[in-house]
Amino acid sequence: DTGVSQDPRHKITKRGQNVTFRCDPISEHNRLYWYRQTLGQGPEFLTYFQNEAQLEKSRLLSDRFSAERPKGSFSTLEIQRTEQGDSAMYLCASSQAAGWGAKNIQYFGAGTRLSVL
């Protein structure tokens, strides 16, 4: 068990470019979450998956954002036509199950820091 890993750790891009981030959850974790964290703020929920199904999207997830988890394992988050306001830390988390109890604890990756110039 190597924990939740995210790639890349840092991404610098120019406004208008597309970027894609990858998250590898802890193996056997069914749930995968994406959060966004801007400077001086706590993480804000973006979306989550139960296996390969995307079950909820926050209103923060504009139509320029798309997330996938094709085989219920790793997930990608793509931002199209990036804007300076997209600059943030993008965090991925996974949990073993949805219910109450220890299995619902979310384990976080170290995040991908996006800077849009």
Added chain:
Amino acid sequence: AQTVTQSQPEMSVQEAETVTLSCTYDTSESDYYLFWYKQPPSRQMILVIRQEAYKQQNATENRFSVNFQKAAKSFSLKISDSQLGDAAMYFCAYRGSKSQGNLIFGKGTKLSVKP
């Protein structure tokens, strides 16, 4: 909508001393979880402690304990015998029974530990 408020942007503690971080929340739900997460600089966020709302007994994990006051909607974190490695951002988080699992975080408290 549920909200989580951390009113202390920064706190400082002397090594080996005790410090308390404050958190208040607002909800209309009766069943929920509360969490404290620690985020060291440039490192991943890790769970420090969690509390189930229906449990009256305050959770404890080694040097970390909480003071959960359900009626006051208060959830403070006490760190005893502070160590240099405790220096980090600390986030209070809420998960309601009606949510699909997403956490609602406060803005965080930056804790510094002085040697």
